[in-house]
Amino acid sequence: MNFHTRKWVKPEDLNPNGTLFGGSLLKWIDEEAAIYAMCQLDNKKVVTKYMSEINFVSSARQGDIIEMGIIATDFGTTSLTLFCEVRNKITRQSILTINKIVFVNIDENFNPVPHYKTEITYSQDKFKD
Incomplete structure (x- = not known):
């Protein structure tokens, strides 16, 4: 799993x-x-x-840099199931995991439609010259 997206935890992101x-x-x-x-x-x-159980493993504090990793785990006819982990960028300590996030492919009328995908596509495969 690749961790690409990073967020810096700022004061407005904190709870009490x-x-x-x-x-x-x-x-x-x-x-x-x-x-x-x-x-x-x-x-x-x-x-x-759908989002399955959200497992908060540890906390992040102001000033921490977190990173999100997401990977496809299943391709349905109209759906895509993902796994997500969020971790501290510096310590690599896991902050949260979500075993299943399901997205549905829809048309302009918001009806589910087949996507015909069966495996993960990587950006380097999509943007070849």
């Missing part, structure tokens, strides 16, 4: 305990996962269908 607010982290994850799904399915129209 002085640690990263879970809602902020989940927003970042949903956005990153949606972008990953769009790239894998070659479609800007995808929707989040």
Whole structure:
């Protein structure tokens, strides 16, 4: 799994305990996962269908740099299932894992449509000269 997206934990991202607010982290994850799904399915129209149990393993504090790793684990007819891990960039300590995030490929009328994808596509394979 590659960890590409990084976020710097700032004061506005904190909860009253002085640690990263879970809602902020989940927003970042949903956005990153949606972008990953769009790239894998070659479609800007995808929707989040399901997120499994969210396992908060440790906390992040102001000034920490976190990174998100996402990888496709299953390709359905109209869906794509992802795994996500968030970790501290410096210490590599895991902050959160989500075993299943499911996205559905949709058309302009918001109906599920087949995507015909069966395996992970890497950006270096998509943008060849």
